[in-house]
Amino acid sequence: MKVAVIGAGWAGAAAAYYLNLHHHNVTVYEAARMPGGRARRVESTPFGYPTDNGQHILLGAYRETLTLMLDLGINLDEAFHRIDLCITSANREYHLQAWPLPAPLHLAGGLVGCRGFGINDRYRLIKLTQQLSRKKWQVEKTRLF
Ligand SMILES: Cc1cc2nc3c(=O)[nH]c(=O)nc-3n(C[C@H](O)[C@H](O)[C@H](O)COP(=O)(O)OP(=O)(O)OC[C@H]3O[C@@H](n4cnc5c(N)ncnc54)[C@H](O)[C@@H]3O)c2cc1C
The missing domain is CATH 3.50.50.60 (FAD/NAD(P)-binding domain)
Structure with a gap:
């Protein structure tokens, strides 16, 4: 063609x-x-x-x-x-840095050491991640071929 x-x-x-x-x-x-x-x-x-x-x-x-x-x-x-994933707000109030560990421990470590997130935020984030994982949620595949 x-x-x-x-x-x-x-x-x-x-x-x-x-x-x-x-x-x-x-x-x-x-x-x-x-x-x-x-x-x-x-x-x-x-x-x-x-x-x-x-x-x-x-x-x-x-x-x-x-x-x-x-x-x-x-x-x-x-x-x-x-480099490991790191998200920092412009005013540096929020900071989340993944730890150099295998997934999902890299994010678990990041959540422990993050700045600007309260205990409730961290708990909700962990719960959401678990729910998505249980549902086997994945990013939609978009390959053309
Ligand atoms: C300064 C800058 C920094 C960026 N940094 C990042 C980054 O860190 N990480 C990231 O993921 N993304 C970044 N991006 C975005 C990323 O570069 C673009 O999303 C990506 O290059 C888009 O690719 P594309 O092929 O979709 O479109 P484009 O790169 O826009 O390509 C479209 C092409 O089509 C051509 N074209 C359009 N119309 C016609 C026509 N009628 N006839 C012939 N040719 C035509 C254009 O000339 C162009 O070459 C950045 C972009 C900029 C400008």
């Missing part, structure tokens, strides 16, 4: 890659001078060196993005500077 993909950002490039893998005849149309879309590399900057425009933070939950990178042969250990 002949397929036209409009845009060579993450979405278009990923679609083109998998379509090509499944033997479709793909043409990518990109309006900008370079591919990458919002996550493109900007060559000419006031700093005098190239800068990555977007996509600096990837969460472990970005499963499809990570799968794509693995499919492309990218070594994730080399490509990423991995």
Whole structure:
């Protein structure tokens, strides 16, 4: 099948890659001078060196993005500077940092040491997590192929 993909950002490039893998005849149309879309590399900057425009933070939950990178042969250990999940409000009143333990202990530890959450909030959060786990709740799969 002949397929036209409009845009060579993450979405278009990923679609083109998998379509090509499944033997479709793909043409990518990109309006900008370079591919990458919002996550493109900007060559000419006031700093005098190239800068990555977007996509600096990837969460472990970005499963499809990570799968794509693995499919492309990218070594994730080399490509990423991995840090534990940490959420801090701008005024630093709320702070939740996952502990370097296997799941789900990483979040249990984080809840013990978090700042700005009362005992009731922590209890509700644990209860909600347990309920979701009992219901075997999972993020909906959105793979196209
Ligand atoms: C400064 C910045 C920082 C960011 N930081 C993060 C981050 O830390 N973590 C994170 O997850 N996300 C981040 N993002 C968001 C992330 O970069 C985007 O969500 C992602 O790149 C979007 O990809 P996309 O392919 O959906 O769309 P886009 O990247 O917008 O790609 C769309 C492409 O389509 C092209 N196009 C549009 N219309 C046409 C047309 N008619 N014909 C031909 N081509 C067309 C555009 O030129 C573009 O190249 C950041 C974004 C910015 C700008």
